[in-house]
Amino acid sequence: MMVVLVTLLVLGMMGGVLFISGIYQKIEKIGAFGAILPLCGLVAAIGGIYSGAKINTGSTRDAVKEALLFVLYILGIGTILAVLVGVIAFYTI
Incomplete structure (x- = not known):
């Protein structure tokens, strides 16, 4: 359980640091929509909106x-x- 929490924390911190340093915006141009899927992308998106x-x-x-x-959205x-x-999975499988 602790590994999951540490992993999420590290991914969130990485996303924040990459966004603040401007590196994430360059990654986002290359990755397009795929760049917002992981947790670090969510943190960067929140930082951008803020x-x-x-x-x-x-x-x-x-x-x-x-x-x-x-x-919340x-x-x-x-x-x-x-x-x-x-x-759907419950009723079809």
Whole structure:
């Protein structure tokens, strides 16, 4: 169990460091949509939304709100899709 937590933490930290240093944006140009699939891509996307909202609004509160809404949107859609796939698999197998 501890290995899973450490792995997720390291991937998240790597995504944040790569985004802040500007390297992730270069990887994203090459990888296109595939670059946002792993956890490090999620962290970079959250960082991008936060920094974009902070620049546009100038408010930290609004930037945090935008980032949280993005996380809830992604996790909400992911949860709904996982439940649908589970129900379909349960009734077809």
